[in-house]
Amino acid sequence: MNISYQYSQVSSLKKTEKESRLFLAHFNEEYSQAETPCFFWGKLNNPYLVARSLLTLSKVVAANYMPLGSSLRDPVITAGGNKLRLEAFSSCCSVYAKVDLLPASLDGDFLQQGTTNVDFNTEMISALSKIRKNEEVFFSIGEKDFVLQKDNNSVVEKKVSLPLRWIKGMATVQILASELTPFLKLDKLQIQLLFRSVPKGNINDDYHLSLRGRRPNLSPVKSPKSICIGGVHRLRLLDGLVNLADSLTIYAMETENATAFEFQMKNMRFTLMLSRSFWRGFSGEGTVLSYLVDDVPDTWLDKLDNYAKIHEEFSLKDNHLQELSTTDFKNVATRLASMGLLGFDLTDQVYYYRKLPFKMNRIESLNPRYKNALKIINKGDYKWLVKNKEIEVKGSGHYHKVVLSKEKSKCTCTWYASHQNERGDCKHILVGKILKNKEQTEIEKIIEELEL
Structure with a gap:
C-alpha cells in the first residue's frame, strides 16, 4: 500500500544581501489544513557535523538491500525535550537510522513540541x-517548513510516493531498542580498526563481533562472548562518520533480532540499527504482536499519552508512573509506539513523544496477523482442547492445533513451520493468547468484585 504525497509548494533556496534561507517542502496528513507555529528556530553550533550526519542519513534512506523498488528520501523530524531528532529507514526497511541533535549543539528556542517530515531531494543533499x-x-x-540558512542554490522538490511499511518499522524498532543492552564501547582507534575489518561487497553469511584484547574482531566463525551481525556490509553506510566520531557504543540483544551502532560526536549522536539479516526488514518483524494481546485499559493509554505530551521524555522510573508494573508499562508504551506516538532513546533509556504525520486510523491495517486473529475470534472459528493450554484454530479450510506456553507456544501451521517464533506469533497462536488473556482478565475482575 502506498500513499501519494502532494507537497503544497516546491523547496527553494533564496538569498538576499544579508542571508540565505533554504525552505524545504513538507507534508503532514494530520495537519495539512491547520496553521501551526514554528517548533524550533536557532543556530547550529556544529554545522559541519550536522551536515555530515544528515548526508549519512540520506545515504541510509537511499540504500536498498532488497529489490523493492525506488529509493526514498523522507526523514521524520521531531522537536522536543530541547533536542532535534531525525529518523529514517533504508528503502528496504532493513536499516534504521537516527540523528540526535542534543541541547548543546543548538543555540535557539524550542517554541513547541512537534513532528513533521521533509523531502531530502538531490538539491538538498547538494546544499x-x-x-x-x-x-x-x-x-x-x-509544521509547514524546514528552513536552513545557507549558500545560494536552487532546490526543487517533487511529488513522492511513500510506502506504509516503514511506519510498521517505526513501531518495531522502538520496541527492539528498549530491549537492547550495551555490548562494547570503542574509542577512536578501535573504531578505525573495526571499520577497516568490515568485508567489502555484499555478505550473505553472518559475521560475529568480539573483542580480542583491545582489538575489535569480525569473523564468520562464532566465538564465546561474540554477537551476531547479519548483513555486516550495511555498516559501510557509516563510513562518512568514522573519522568524526569520538566513541562508538554497540548494542545487542539476547534474541539477536537487531544490533545497534551509536556514534557519539560533539553534542550529538548518530544511531544505526540493523535488522537480523539484510533481506529481513523491520516492517516484517512481529515484535509488536506479543504486546497487543493483553487488554490495556483506555485510561492507561490516555494517561501515558497525556504524560508523554507534557514531559516529552519519560521512563518507568518516573514517580508518576510507579502505579504501572513493568509489564503494564511495556504494554501501554508499545501500544502508543505502534500508533507512531513514541520513540526510544538508547543512551538515556527513555521514551520520547513524537506524533508521526499520519492519520491514526491507518494503524490497524499495519498488523494484519493481529487483525486476522480478531476476525477468527469474532467468527468463533476455534475450540479449546485443554482450557488455556491447547486450542484448535481454523485456518484455510482446516484447523491448526496450538499449544500455549509462556516460554514458546507452538502451532501446526505453515507460518510457524517457516519462522518458528523468530518473527512474532502466527495468527493462530495470537487467537489462543488473546482468548487466554481475556479469560484471565475476567477472572481478575470477578475476584476484585468479591473483595469489594
Missing part, C-alpha cells in the same frame, strides 16, 4: 555537502 566548518547555519522547523 548540505557544501557546508564547511565554522560557518553560520540556522535551522527553523515547523
Whole structure:
C-alpha cells in the first residue's frame, strides 16, 4: 500500500544581501489544513557535523538491500525535550537510522513540541555537502517548513510516493531498542580498526563481533562472548562518520533480532540499527504482536499519552508512573509506539513523544496477523482442547492445533513451520493468547468484585 504525497509548494533556496534561507517542502496528513507555529528556530553550533550526519542519513534512506523498488528520501523530524531528532529507514526497511541533535549543539528556542517530515531531494543533499566548518547555519522547523540558512542554490522538490511499511518499522524498532543492552564501547582507534575489518561487497553469511584484547574482531566463525551481525556490509553506510566520531557504543540483544551502532560526536549522536539479516526488514518483524494481546485499559493509554505530551521524555522510573508494573508499562508504551506516538532513546533509556504525520486510523491495517486473529475470534472459528493450554484454530479450510506456553507456544501451521517464533506469533497462536488473556482478565475482575 502506498500513499501519494502532494507537497503544497516546491523547496527553494533564496538569498538576499544579508542571508540565505533554504525552505524545504513538507507534508503532514494530520495537519495539512491547520496553521501551526514554528517548533524550533536557532543556530547550529556544529554545522559541519550536522551536515555530515544528515548526508549519512540520506545515504541510509537511499540504500536498498532488497529489490523493492525506488529509493526514498523522507526523514521524520521531531522537536522536543530541547533536542532535534531525525529518523529514517533504508528503502528496504532493513536499516534504521537516527540523528540526535542534543541541547548543546543548538543555540535557539524550542517554541513547541512537534513532528513533521521533509523531502531530502538531490538539491538538498547538494546544499548540505557544501557546508564547511565554522560557518553560520540556522535551522527553523515547523509544521509547514524546514528552513536552513545557507549558500545560494536552487532546490526543487517533487511529488513522492511513500510506502506504509516503514511506519510498521517505526513501531518495531522502538520496541527492539528498549530491549537492547550495551555490548562494547570503542574509542577512536578501535573504531578505525573495526571499520577497516568490515568485508567489502555484499555478505550473505553472518559475521560475529568480539573483542580480542583491545582489538575489535569480525569473523564468520562464532566465538564465546561474540554477537551476531547479519548483513555486516550495511555498516559501510557509516563510513562518512568514522573519522568524526569520538566513541562508538554497540548494542545487542539476547534474541539477536537487531544490533545497534551509536556514534557519539560533539553534542550529538548518530544511531544505526540493523535488522537480523539484510533481506529481513523491520516492517516484517512481529515484535509488536506479543504486546497487543493483553487488554490495556483506555485510561492507561490516555494517561501515558497525556504524560508523554507534557514531559516529552519519560521512563518507568518516573514517580508518576510507579502505579504501572513493568509489564503494564511495556504494554501501554508499545501500544502508543505502534500508533507512531513514541520513540526510544538508547543512551538515556527513555521514551520520547513524537506524533508521526499520519492519520491514526491507518494503524490497524499495519498488523494484519493481529487483525486476522480478531476476525477468527469474532467468527468463533476455534475450540479449546485443554482450557488455556491447547486450542484448535481454523485456518484455510482446516484447523491448526496450538499449544500455549509462556516460554514458546507452538502451532501446526505453515507460518510457524517457516519462522518458528523468530518473527512474532502466527495468527493462530495470537487467537489462543488473546482468548487466554481475556479469560484471565475476567477472572481478575470477578475476584476484585468479591473483595469489594
